[in-house]
Amino acid sequence: MKADSIQGQLEAPKLKKTTGGKLQQFLAIGSLVVLVIFFSIASPNFMQWSNIIGILLSTAVIGILALGATFVIITGGIDLSVGTVMTLSSVMTGIIIVNANLPLIFGIIGGILTGALCGMLCGFAITKLGIPPFVATLAMMMIAKGLALVISDAAPIYFTDHEMFSKIALGTIIPGIDIPNAVLIFFILGIIAAVILSKTILGRFNFAIGSNEEATKLSGISVDRWKIAIYGLAGVFTGIAGVLMASRLNSAQPALGQGYELEAIAAVVIGGTSLSGGKGTIIGTIIGALIMSVLTNGLRVLSIPQEWQTVVVGVVIIFAVYMDILRRRKK
Amino acid sequence: MTKLLEMRGISKAFPGVQALSNVSIDLNKGEVLALIGENGAGKSTLMKILTGIYKADQGEISLNGEKVEIPDTKRAAELGISMIHQELNLMKDLTIAENIFIGREPKGLMNLFIKDHELNQMTRDLFNQLSLDLDPKTKIEQLTIAKQQMVEIAKALSYESKILIMDEPTTALTEPEIDVLFEIIENLKKSGVGIIYISHRMDELKRISDRIAIMRDGEYVDTLKTSETDIKQVIHLMVGREVYVESKPNIQRDDREVVLEMKNVSTNTNVKGVSFALRKGEILGFAGLMGAGRTEVANAIFGIDKIKSGEIYLHGKKVKISNPTQAVQKGIGFLTEDRKHLGLLLDMDVKTNVTLASVQNFQRAGFVQEDKIAKTAEHFVEKLKIKTPSIHQQIRFLSGGNQQKVVISKWLLRDCDILIFDEPTRGIDVGAKGEIYRLLEDLASQGKSIIMISSELPEILRMSHRIAVMSEGRMTGILNALDASQEKIMELATAYRE
Numbered sequence: 001m002k003a004d005s006i007q008g009q010l011e012a013p014k015l016k017k018t019t020g021g022k023l024q025q026f027l028a029i030g031s032l033v034v035l036v037i038f039f040s041i042a043s044p045n046f047m048q049w050s051n052i053i054g055i056l057l058s059t060a061v062i063g064i065l066a067l068g069a070t071f072v073i074i075t076g077g078i079d080l081s082v083g084t085v086m087t088l089s090s091v092m093t094g095i096i097i098v099n100a101n102l103p104l105i106f107g108i109i110g111g112i113l114t115g116a117l118c119g120m121l122c123g124f125a126i127t128k129l130g131i132p133p134f135v136a137t138l139a140m141m142m143i144a145k146g147l148a149l150v151i152s153d154a155a156p157i158y159f160t161d162h163e164m165f166s167k168i169a170l171g172t173i174i175p176g177i178d179i180p181n182a183v184l185i186f187f188i189l190g191i192i193a194a195v196i197l198s199k200t201i202l203g204r205f206n207f208a209i210g211s212n213e214e215a216t217k218l219s220g221i222s223v224d225r226w227k228i229a230i231y232g233l234a235g236v237f238t239g240i241a242g243v244l245m246a247s248r249l250n251s252a253q254p255a256l257g258q259g260y261e262l263e264a265i266a267a268v269v270i271g272g273t274s275l276s277g278g279k280g281t282i283i284g285t286i287i288g289a290l291i292m293s294v295l296t297n298g299l300r301v302l303s304i305p306q307e308w309q310t311v312v313v314g315v316v317i318i319f320a321v322y323m324d325i326l327r328r329r330k331k
Numbered sequence: 332m333t334k335l336l337e338m339r340g341i342s343k344a345f346p347g348v349q350a351l352s353n354v355s356i357d358l359n360k361g362e363v364l365a366l367i368g369e370n371g372a373g374k375s376t377l378m379k380i381l382t383g384i385y386k387a388d389q390g391e392i393s394l395n396g397e398k399v400e401i402p403d404t405k406r407a408a409e410l411g412i413s414m415i416h417q418e419l420n421l422m423k424d425l426t427i428a429e430n431i432f433i434g435r436e437p438k439g440l441m442n443l444f445i446k447d448h449e450l451n452q453m454t455r456d457l458f459n460q461l462s463l464d465l466d467p468k469t470k471i472e473q474l475t476i477a478k479q480q481m482v483e484i485a486k487a488l489s490y491e492s493k494i495l496i497m498d499e500p501t502t503a504l505t506e507p508e509i510d511v512l513f514e515i516i517e518n519l520k521k522s523g524v525g526i527i528y529i530s531h532r533m534d535e536l537k538r539i540s541d542r543i544a545i546m547r548d549g550e551y552v553d554t555l556k557t558s559e560t561d562i563k564q565v566i567h568l569m570v571g572r573e574v575y576v577e578s579k580p581n582i583q584r585d586d587r588e589v590v591l592e593m594k595n596v597s598t599n600t601n602v603k604g605v606s607f608a609l610r611k612g613e614i615l616g617f618a619g620l621m622g623a624g625r626t627e628v629a630n631a632i633f634g635i636d637k638i639k640s641g642e643i644y645l646h647g648k649k650v651k652i653s654n655p656t657q658a659v660q661k662g663i664g665f666l667t668e669d670r671k672h673l674g675l676l677l678d679m680d681v682k683t684n685v686t687l688a689s690v691q692n693f694q695r696a697g698f699v700q701e702d703k704i705a706k707t708a709e710h711f712v713e714k715l716k717i718k719t720p721s722i723h724q725q726i727r728f729l730s731g732g733n734q735q736k737v738v739i740s741k742w743l744l745r746d747c748d749i750l751i752f753d754e755p756t757r758g759i760d761v762g763a764k765g766e767i768y769r770l771l772e773d774l775a776s777q778g779k780s781i782i783m784i785s786s787e788l789p790e791i792l793r794m795s796h797r798i799a800v801m802s803e804g805r806m807t808g809i810l811n812a813l814d815a816s817q818e819k820i821m822e823l824a825t826a827y828r829e
Binding site for chain 2: 201218
């Protein structure tokens with residue numbers, strides 16, 4: 001009798017929990033659908049093909065940054081440096097291709113490696129030096145910002161003599177269908193990120209660290225090494241975003257980029273990844289990024305001033321994070 | 332016959348404490364050795380040495396007659412020694428299978444990808460051996476504590492341990508689950524695993540152990556054959572020392588007015604139908620083992636935990652206390668066990684800490700009246716004999732006993748007449764303990780009513796007018812100080828009620 005009732009008490013919260021985890025995912029997809037329907041009705045221009053492509057294109061760069069940020073946030077960390085590291089990667093690509101006149105591929109690889117290196121340095125500072133992620137990546141944000149200006153002499157680098165370069169982002173590789181490569185790259189990277197997160201050792205340890213770092217350590221896993229790898233991987237995504245950004249603008253703009261990190265983090269959070277770590281999905285992040293661009297685009301199509309668009313995005317972030325808190329409070 | 336495990340002459344000191352001195356135990360194959368002792372007797376330290384978490388200052392460990400060094404947890408695992416910790420060490424966002432084989436996943440394709448199917452199958456095979464019925468794909472956070480414990484056990488066994496240490500494994504289990512656990516233990520014994528079983532529950536020891544090793548104050552006392560002993564004898568050896576009765580309060584408070592009364596209170600947090608009354612000027616000791624629900628009772632009074640059923644009366648009037656602010660307004664003070672985190676601002680100075688909770692009384696038009704604060708702080712420093720160079724000293728640099736006094740002044744300043752102390756002398760050295768005791772006695776004689784939760788029986792016996800004993804969330808008895816003894820308290824504290 002007593003055993004049964006205790007068992008009952010212990011079992012009771014179970015039902016709530018299983019639905020709790022999926023709730024926000026569901027909310028995110030639901031919000032995206034509602035937004036799309038709302039804007040389609042409100043403005044006939046919204047559902048135009050060119051507008052849709054515009055939305056997807058503007059999602060690509062932030063989205064790729066957000067994919068990387070998802071890994072970091074699942075460890076329970078944060079990366080504030082992705083915006084300016086992306087810029088540094090752009091500039092590095094520009095210097096290699098334009099100033100050094102090396103083949104495109106060197107520039108691309110150079111840009112990606114720059115991102116990876118910055119990420120690993122953050123990881124090193126966090127694990128080996130014990131600096132909190134917020135501070136370590138804040139410092140990296142400033143370092144990358146400064147370096148981008150230093151190595152470019154604070155002037156944009158134009159790719160005008162390298163026609164192929166702009167095709168990386170804006171060309172269409174699939175004949176007949178007018179989807180820019182940047183969008184395709186975003187979705188392919190999305191799939192890769194999802195596979196890494198759910199199928200590989202790195203993904204598994206990523207969740208383990210975010211869930212209970214101490215227990216992961218006690219299981220004989222070198223948490224430090226994996227954390228550096230995770231920040232490095234996020235850096236790879238940042239580097240790719242940098243190359244795409246440069247290609248899309250056909251120039252490396254050393255003063256651009258700051259603020260992108262916050263939009264990326266916002267996309268991750270709206271997508272249901274918990275800032276306290278251990279929980280999150282790539283599909284959620286992709287939807288989160290889409291919600292942000294649909295919102296800004298839709299509001300623009302409705303001729304709502306830019307200033308108000310920013311206000312609305314802010315409100316959406318509050319709403320999304322509140323959902324995260326509600327979800328955790330249930331436990 | 333060579334022993335599976337021998338620990339000989341193990342000593343270990345921490346700054347200021349000799350945690351273990353010259354302790355020796357041994358373990359046979361296929362045997363359950365119960366390891367018992369009061370909180371602080373050194374059981375955990377000994378086991379941490381065996382599992383490579385601590386390093387012994389002296390002594391040696393042999394496995395099957397061969398001397399071994401265990402410098403870290405990894406080496407312990409390699410030698411086949413695993414421990415199931417009392418605080419569960421699981422990753423709650425991962426599945427059962429992912430937890431059990433973390434770091435040992437079956438890998439495919441360049442050693443990067445995890446073969447989840449195989450992983451789940453390995454887990455299922457393991458569960459079949461243990462006759463556990465759990466889905467490997469369930470996330471840990473969806474499991475009850477009991478089932479999480481089963482997962483921990485399965486994880487330990489998956490390392491093919493030869494020596495398994497269980498630290499109070501049944502604390503969170505229900506009776507049928509305990510049966511399952513004991514069945515598993517029986518099977519392990521048959522396959523030759525040696526088990527060191529730490530528990531406070533005497534009835535369990537009778538049921539499951541072959542021998543009982545007893546520790547007290549960091550020293551080895553004796554090892555008894557379970558079949559040739561009785562619980563009374565074990566408790567006597569465990570408590571051992573002469574009961575410390577220096578200044579046992581001889582005045583009873585039965586005639587005094589009841590200030591606080593709990594009637595049949597239950598919460599969702601391990602308080603089950605608890606009733607008691609606290610009188611004016613009385614020190615009511617709360618005894619019990621870890622997890623008995625004593626702190627939870629305090630939480631219920633203080634409005635931290637929600638009361639599910641039952642009533643609380645203050646000065647004869649029924650009250651509802653739904654948060655700590657209300658509790659304080661009603662004159663209840665709670666001095667938490669974890670005073671460093673919950674009771675003090677370590678980086679702030681003495682005067683700020685003393686006056687923090689009542690800063691409203693030290694302001695004029697929103698400006699803090701520093702002189703008034705200083706005067707009040709000086710008053711308490713003098714009255715409670717707080718040893719500090721000045722009232723401007725950071726709390727961090729005060730000794731544990733003096734920190735505790737600062738917390739006490741904070742509550743006295745708020746005019747609390749009911750004070751709940753949770754482990755008031757934990758982490759305080761012996762000399763300062765006496766001062767805290769005198770202070771509590773003074774407070775009581777001034778008419779303050781005190782609930783004192785403590786795991787140290789001598790302290791409970793010395794200080795309390797009456798002693799409330801809890802076990803498993805229930806009040807198992809309230810003893811009068813004059814006819815209480817350590818043995819009686821332990822019996823009530825381990826009473827397992829159907």
